Amino acid sequence: MRVLVTGGAGYVGCVLVQELLARDCEVRVLDSLRKPGAPLVPLLANPRLEFQRGDVRDRRAVEEALRGADVAVHLAAVVGYPACERDPWLAREVNVGGTLNLTAARSPAQLIVFPSSLSNYGSVPDGLCTEEMEPQPLTLYGSTKLEAEKLVLEKGNAVVLRPATAFGLSPQLRLDLLFNNFMYRALNEGVIVVYQPHFLRAFIHVRDFARAILFAIDNAERMRDGVYNLGAEALNLTKGELAARIAERLGCRLQISEDGEDPDKRDYRVDFSKLEKQGFTAQMTINDGIEEMARGLQVISLPNPYSNASYY
Ligand SMILES: NC(=O)c1ccc[n+]([C@@H]2O[C@H](COP(=O)([O-])OP(=O)(O)OC[C@H]3O[C@@H](n4cnc5c(N)ncnc54)[C@H](O)[C@@H]3O)[C@@H](O)[C@H]2O)c1
Known part of the structure; x- marks a missing residue:
């Protein structure tokens, strides 16, 4: 299986790429290296990993990165509310514009797994957040991730995860x-x-986060076009x-x-039973x-x- 990981040099990406290589996948990382690329260096000893330095805002770079891929995992983003507040223009361009590029360039046969965020829910002190409720993001980070979710789902052949804060x-x-x-x-x-x-x-532990992405790829047939909170009670x-x-x-x-x-x-208190019913359990x-x-x-x-x- 050939997998494109945008943002593969990041916190989650480095762990995910390791897991994909351990499974004999061919992996291409598209990353602009806003974060240092050094953590990927040891992994690049493996010839099944290809690195493409590029920006998800660049339509051509995205088209090139998608070439031959069976699956795209879209991690590249301006992540977290402080980073988005520091540069709101960039946050929109990357989180929404970059996702639009990926959506436009992706063929319907190419599955996308998109980690969105529980930030979408905002503040829900009196209830349990389920995937059925209308999200009310409080921050630009949350609203850009929500907009990106919609773009990804509109095109179809997508699995959206809403992960908890990783550790x-x-x-x-x-x-x-x-x-x-x-x-x-x-x-x-x-x-x-x-x-x-x-x-x-x-x-959610970062390795469980990566495992959930692999789980979504493996079970795309039944999880396709769904949104799933990712975490554990x-x-x-x-x-x-x-x-x-x-x-x-x-x-x-x-x-x-x-x-x-x-x-x-x-x-917020979040309900994780939808993904658990699919068979995923955080370890x-x-x-x-x-x-x-x-x-x-x-x-x-x-x-x-x-x-x-x-x-x-
Ligand atoms: N870490 C968490 O707790 C958490 C929780 C929920 C969802 N998520 C989502 O998971 C994804 C990965 O998060 P992370 O913690 O690994 O973040 P991170 O900031 O460590 O990694 C993001 C990566 O994207 C790259 N990048 C940024 N802008 C880019 C651009 N324009 N073009 C190409 N690459 C670009 C960066 O260089 C970096 O390597 C994000 O989409 C985030 O919204 C993370």
Whole structure:
């Protein structure tokens, strides 16, 4: 099977590409290298991986990247609400315009798997988010991902996943993600400061995220043209609960702060039963993630460019 991965040099992409190569797929990555390409270097020893440096906003580059592909996994995006707020024009161009290019260039026979986002749901403090409800995104990130979903579904032969916030190790590590950020702070600063600890959030390990994409490819026949929340009931946690679990395991301080405010207003409990009924179960637990991150973060000493308020 030949698979195009746009954004394959990113946090999720690097893990997915590894999994695809382990399955004997031929993989082409289209990535503009907004993030450094170094994490892909060891994988490029495998001749079944081809790298194309290019931008999803460039229609020709997208056409070339799609040539011969059986499946496209569309990860390239301006990801997260802080990045979208920093450059709203770019966010629209990439998240919507890039998806439009892919949609226009893709033949009906080429399956697309598109990870959208649970950010689409916005704030739903009193209910359970299901795929049937009308999403009400609070941020430009959420609204561009929702628009992209619609484009992808209109063309058909598509599976849309709405993943929870990812956590865990990847060759292209992201420390702005809530779980990973808490881990970094716990290990490097000895304290986790939490605003709005009661906000409910949902999580998914990055390898389960990649596995779900493979699952969607394998089961496209029955999942086609559907939207599926990706996560697990046990991984619906408040920010305070998550921080407390990490603080307890690592023996660090937990500080609930009334002084600041988290600009990320997402607050929701999510129903993951639709994807589970298809047969997908997330394997990695919160504790697995804590142990794994604690091991991985020992060997890096990164300055954390993210302030308390900017994780997502
Ligand atoms: N990480 C999460 O928690 C999460 C949760 C839900 C959904 N998603 C979705 O999964 C996808 C991957 O997320 P990620 O965490 O790996 O993000 P990431 O930022 O680590 O990776 C994005 C990749 O896209 C590339 N890229 C950006 N703009 C591009 C362009 N114009 N043309 C080509 N390549 C471009 C970047 O260089 C980068 O390698 C995104 O679509 C995101 O919306 C992620």
